[in-house]
Amino acid sequence: MKNWWLQILFAAVVFGLFWPSVAIADASGGFIYPVGDGSKPSLWSASQVWDNLSQSANDIGYYDIQPFCTNSHAGLDLNSNDGADCGDPIWAVADGEVVDSTYYPDAGGWGNIVRIRHQVPGEGDVYSLYAHLSEIWVSYGQQVVRGQQIGKLGTTGNSTSCHLHFGMLTENTRGEGYPGSCSTSSLYEDPADFIDSHPIERFIYDYNAVTCANEPTHNASWYYSCSEKRIFQEGDDIWVLLRLENVMVDHRFKAKIYHNGTFQQEVVTDPSDVTDMVNGWQYAHFWPKVLNASAGQWRFDFYLITRDSDSDGVYIGSRSATVINGYSYSGSAMTCAGPISGSAATNWVYTCQNPKTVFERGETVYGFISIDNVFVNHRFRVETYLDGSYQWQWTTGWSDVGGQMWGHNYFWPTANDMAMGNWVFRFYIDVNDGTGFTFLDSVGFVRAAANVPYSYDGNIHTCKGPITGGAETGWVYTCANPTNYINAGESIYAFIRVDDITADHRWKIHAFKNYEFQWTWQTDWSDVGFWGWDRAYFQALLSNAEHGTWKFDIYIDTGDGFQFLDASEEVFVN
Structure with missing residues (x-):
């Protein structure tokens, strides 16, 4: 469930209704249909009726029972179900001036008729005609606005049941109901086409x-x-x-x-x-x-x-x-040489200055992690490991968010006088829900000798390959198609380079899936000779990758044992 x-x-x-003090005949605001809610009536089929919008006949929906030019009919015949619309209001289709408001027993058998002149900017005048009305509510010369009631639907004149004959003409004349030439005469507009091409902003x-x-x-x-x-x-x-x-x-x-x-x-x-x-x-x-x-x-x-x-x-x-779920975490874990900076001037956003992963003797190591959108009281913990062996941990006090949301919170443990080797900070959080500490992330770093026989600029990356290079490229190698997203069954390389290396060396990789160790592999020694090498590369291939989140830790040994060099970004195998 x-x-x-x-x-x-x-x-x-609905806010106050009012008639404007100055009527305007300009119809630039658009046209509506003269019945119901002003929207387009359905055509013929009763199955197309609006889903019983309410019990009122004019709200159930109108039908165009005799469209324009059907049987040479020069207008639309509009009615609702079974003549239930008798007495429904008839609306002016646009702003305009009443030019006809009377009863005509002949001239097509209009009965009670209203005609309105509308000024359409850029097009001239057009005339709307409303026939068979049971009541007329406007008079000759009166200015009307769109949606104003001008009468009631009826069956006066030559009519067998309640309906509205509605026409649109290009001249100031009543025209005829069945002129025989409505499709070719310039006098008659198709009312539906005209209104649809001059809509209101709904x-x-x-x-x-x-x-x-x-x-x-x-x-x-x-x-x-x-x-x-x-x-x-x-x-x-x-x-x-x-x-x-x-x-x-x-x-x-x-x-x-x-x-x-x-x-x-x-x-x-x-x-x-x-x-x-x-x-x-x-x-x-x-x-x-x-x-x-x-x-x-x-x-x-x-x-x-x-x-x-x-x-x-x-x-x-x-x-x-x-x-x-209480907070969000975006993978911010890192190490740096510091300092940690932030204050009210930065809107309490803190940063870890001088990020690095290789530290020399005497340097302070800052671990740094942040969480965002924090709703829950919480505390942090860090565990430290040297060459895979647990060393020590430290736990903060509780942070009370006071029932509010904190945009961010930060944790930065420090370490000094660390032994040489490969270190890992593992970060945890406790949100006081009874489950204790939950793992957040880890970050590795190296406490190296004071001087290493190479330089490294953080170039580790993963790629699909191929890896190309040789004498023709001056022994510069590149890995094509860098990415950290692949599909299950595909292969991906971890690729890294050190520069100006003056010591014989060998490489090692540790592979992790879903943060659990999977396998390791190391190379033989490379002899750089008396002069050293400008560049040294290491590549490791993960073939037929299984679904999960992968990560690679790279180590280098220049004679003092393997030292952690860098870790790849996470690789997501879908």
């Missing part, structure tokens, strides 16, 4: 979705907000708040929720009816919630479903949240 579940909350608010989304530490609440203006949070602790509840503005269409919200890239749940809200066809809704809010979130990466993909969208709706945007 999953240890989380989803709860969906939804809030949307909502505004400014990428404001946020992840929240608490359930969103609203102010006196019904504007919802929350305490934003991006990093969560395992077991926390996560809210994600989405806000749309100037919403002009009935809708549902949908969220698809993923955990570490794997789909978990799809959630759809109940329908919301935007009843104000003039102003729409100032805000619509939606906040899905994940309870008792498990560790990992959570992603919320948001969609808006409308009557004229498909079932998936219109993609709006995404928001992600990271859930960690």
Whole structure:
């Protein structure tokens, strides 16, 4: 059973309705359909109806029962189920001026008719026609705005049942219902094509979705907000708040929720009816919630479903949240010669100065490790090993995060007057959950003689090969295709170089998988002669690699026994 579940909350608010004091006939704001919620009616089939958005007939959805030019019909005939739409409101499709508002018993049998002139910038005037109305609510010369009710749907004139005949014309004339030439006449526009090519902005989304530490609440203006949070602790509840503005269409919200890239749940809200066809809704809010979130990466993909969208709706945007298990660790373990620097001036970010892995007698060795996004009280421990043998350990006191989140915490043990040889710091953490100390990471270093007969610049790396070089390259060798990611069954090289080496030498490698020792291999002695060599290379091949995390420690012996030189980065075998 999953240890989380989803709860969906939804809030949307309608703000004050008003008619503008100065009517504007310019229709640059776009066009809507004259019935229902202003969205495009379904075509013919009753199976295409919106999923019973509510019990109101005009909200169930309209059908285009006789599309443009069908049977030479110069408009759209729009109605709902079984004539249940009688008396429904009829909306002005755009801002404009009423040029006709009366009853016509003839001229196509329009009955009660309204015609509105719309000024379309760059295109000129276009006229919308609404016929068979049961009531007319506007008068000649009146300025109207998009979404304003201009009458009620009816069956006056030459009509057998309640419906709206809706037309779009290029001239100031009533035209005819069945002119016989609607497809060739420049007088008649296809209303659906015209509206679809002059749409309104149906909502505004400014990428404001946020992840929240608490359930969103609203102010006196019904504007919802929350305490934003991006990093969560395992077991926390996560809210994600989405806000749309100037919403002009009935809708549902949908969220698809993923955990570490794997789909978990799809959630759809109940329908919301935007009843104000003039102003729409100032805000619509939606906040899905994940309870008792498990560790990992959570992603919320948001969609808006409308009557004229498909079932998936219109993609709006995404928001992600990271859930960690008390803290996160990014592989920061290292050694350095110091000092450790950091303060309020660096926002309490500390760094280990002069990083190195080979130390001479008298130098102080700093071990250094950091954890991030810390929610839990904790303490650190370091264990030290010399040539594989345990030496000593040290444990810090408890760090109390005080119920807050610390961005970082650091631990830097030091060692002085260390014996010559190959050392390892192993770091642990205890989060006071009853399980004790948990291994975090390890880092190796060498306490070498004061002067080594070579120089080394930290060039160790892993690669797929091939390794090429010879006399033609001046004895410079390179390993092609450097990487630390391979697939199981593939092979990878560990490759390293020392410069200006003046001593005979031999190499050794230790291989680890998932931090457990696997195997070792060493070379024979190389004789550099009297003058020494400019460069000496070592390569070791891991063939037919098994799945896991691999790491290679490289040693060199110049006559005083094998000394640790460097360790490769982790190699991930998928």
